[in-house]
Amino acid sequence: MYARILVPIDGSDTAGQGLREAIALATALQSVLVLLHVVNDLPMLVDMSSVLHAADFQQDVLEHGEKLLASGRGEADHAGVRTEAVLTELMSGRVGQLIAREAQARNCQLIVMGTHGRRGLSRLAMGSDAELVLHHAAVPVLLVRHQHLKP
Numbered sequence: 807m808y809a810r811i812l813v814p815i816d817g818s819d820t821a822g823q824g825l826r827e828a829i830a831l832a833t834a835l836q837s838v839l840v841l842l843h844v845v846n847d848l849p850m851l852v853d854m855s856s857v858l859h860a861a862d863f864q865q866d867v868l869e870h871g872e873k874l875l876a877s878g879r880g881e882a883d884h885a886g887v888r889t890e891a892v893l894t895e896l897m898s899g900r901v902g903q904l905i906a907r908e909a910q911a912r913n914c915q916l917i918v919m920g921t922h923g924r925r926g927l928s929r930l931a932m933g934s935d936a937e938l939v940l941h942h943a944a945v946p947v948l949l950v951r952h953q954h955l956k957p
Contacts, residue, residue, distance in 0.1 A: 807835060807915070808831070808835055808837050808915045808916040809835075809837055809838065809915060810837060810838050810840055810912065810913055810914040810915055810916075811828055811831065811832055811837050811838070811839050811840065811914060811915070811916045811917070811918055812840045812842055812905070812908060812909040812912065812914040812916070812917045812918070813825055813828040813839050813840065813841050813842065813878070813917075813918050813919065814842045814843070814844065814901075814905050814917075814919050814935075815841055815842070815843055815874055815875070815878050816843065816844075816874070817870075817874050818920070819920075819952065820920035820921065820950075820952045821919070821920045822920070823920045823950050823952060824918055824919045824920030824921075824950040825841075825878055825881065825882075825918075825920075826881075827918055827948070827950045828918035828948075829881065829882050829885045829887050830885075831916075831918065831948075832882070832885075832887045832888075833885055833886065833887055837887075838887075838888045838889065838890060839882050839887055839888070839889045839890070840889070840890045840891075840892060840908075840912050840914055841875050841878045841879065841882070841889055841890070841891045841892065842892045842894070842905065842908055843871040843874050843875050843891075843892070843893050843894075844894055844895075844896050844901050844904055844905070845867050845868060845871050845893065845894070845895045845896065846895075846896040846901050868893065868895075871893045872893060875891040875892075875893060876891075878891070879891055890912075892908065892912065894908065900935070900938050901935045901938075902934070902935035902936065902937065902938025902939045902941075902942065903938055903942050905917065905919070905935065905938075905939050905943075906938070906939050906942035906943040906944070907942075909943055909944070909945055910943075910944050910945070914945060915945055915946075916945055916946050916947075916948060917939060917943055917945060917946070917947045917948070918947075918948045918950065919935075919936060919939065919947070919948075919949060919950065920949075920950050920951075920952065921934075921936040921949045921950065921951055921952070936949055
């Protein structure tokens with residue numbers, strides 16, 4: 807049914823909840839989890855270029871992404887779930903669109919991701935990667951709301 811499940815992770819509690827849900831699902835279905843971390847810090851790189859050497863900053867960001875993926879793999883390994891890890895850089899466009907493209911490119915049948923469940927002005931101001939994934943994904947998307955949010 808869902809042999810390959812894409813799980814975007816960014817180190818947030820919300821993404822962690824998505825990962826835990828995906829691990830539970832992958833355990834039951836014997837699926838492979840494709841853990842995805844998107845480095846999208848180009849705007850920060852430009853803003854900080856006068857303070858830090860851009861190449862050093864970029865290397866730090868990539869190393870942080872590798873650590874997040876390793877942590878996610880460790881959590882999945884502990885549950886006996888097979889994983890693949892993907893670290894990708896986004897130079898233009900939106901993260902949500904990239905997630906949808908990666909699911910298709912990596913032959914995933916499901917995307918499981920945490921969502922902050924923002925509404926109203928905060929959603930308008932911050933945008934919603936989850937909403938973009940829903941609009942652009944060619945596969946089903948399971949959104950896991952932050953446990954402290956009320957429906």
